[in-house]
Amino acid sequence: MTALTGHRITEVTTSPIRSRYPRTIGRNARLGAHGDGPSALAVAVRTDAGASGWGLYEGPQVDMNRAVGRPLEEVFDPGIGVIDPAALPLDVALHDLAARLLGVPVHELLGGHGAAPVSCYSGAIYFDDLDPEDAPRGIDAVLADCAADRAAGHRGFKLKIGRGNRWMEPEEGFARDVEVTRAVRAAHPDARLLVDMNDGYSPERTIRYLDAVADCDLFWVEEPFAEHAEGLRVVRDHRRRTGSQVLVADGEFEPDVQQVLDLAGEGLLDVLLMDVLSFGITAWRELMPALEEIGVAASPHAWGHPLKTLYAAQLAVGLGNVPVVEGVPGTTDGVDASGHVLEDGRLLLAAAPGFGLEPPP
Secondary structure (H helix, E strand, O other): OOOOOOOEEEEEEEEEEEEEOOOOEOOOOOOOOOEOOOEEEEEEEEEOOOOEEEEEEOOOOOOOOOOOOOEHHHHEEOOOEEOOHHHHHHHHHHHHHHHHHHOOEHHHHOOOOOOOOEEEEEEEEOOHHHOOOOOOOOHHHHHHHHHHHHHOOOOEEEEEOOHHHOOOOHHHHHHHHHHHHHHHHHHOOOOEEEEEOOOOOOHHHHHHHHHHOHHHOEEEEEOOOOOOHHHHHHHHHHHHHHOOOOEEEEOOOOOOHHHHHHHHHOOOOOEEOOEOOOOOHHHHHHHHHHHHHHOOEEOOEOOOOHHHHHHHHHHHHHHOOOOOEEEOOOEEOOOOOOOOEEEOOEEEOOOOOEOOOOOOO
């Protein structure tokens, strides 16, 4: 018998919820302007004993009521996560509910294997140098974004690069990518720097870029090109030849999970990035031991919503093997997240049960 015993799911409700960024987020190598904040679904699960949990859902439209009427223990195991595929759309909400019933934060439910507080970088440094189109602001706009996020508590920045993939002539865009990287490093010599190509580079251009910024102490390069072993071997061999310590991170965009695992097992990927929502907490719980066994780290993709950063941080503290999480600056309408504190580049999670977040009214 556990704290979940005797609870039957009686209701699942959904409502739209809006995230808001502190500024308009611009373009990346593949996509146009990201705007000032997206919407998602807030999903709440209630039991016949009056308990409840909630969380975000991002994904295709599905029947959220397939677990209604079921005993909670038939769809969720605290040691595993969701155990009935019909309840997977409730993944976050059920983790919140179970942890609340147990009276612990989600990271404790997950085992408490990681260190706290969690290193957290800003993932909001896009191509703001290119906007507005009729009067581009130049590199100063990127530096202003970094300064704003540093003032908010970040000490790491992930720079979007790949301007030549769509928005500039290839060589001009490449030169700007290098210039931006160097400018941010000069302005923030103590910061952790990461870069994200969003599949906008080739293996050859990736090597050129690594050579051009070899003295900038990058932590990782993310999604340099669509995952394929041949190109990743070229990059790996170059890193070995030059003694580069930069990591290669991938697996975010519509991943073939077995493929990225195979690439990681071959030593071609160092960090896997499957999304904290679309891949899911339960899936991460199952996968993490295999990653640790082959010496590969994780950093669940969190971009889109500030709450996803908090979910990823709970995974980091709960499962371990997550060196850094992606920070999404901003707020969520109707949600008080002030119990979670970002200070000096580290995110300290609230001690409250569940995800430490009350649902919007």
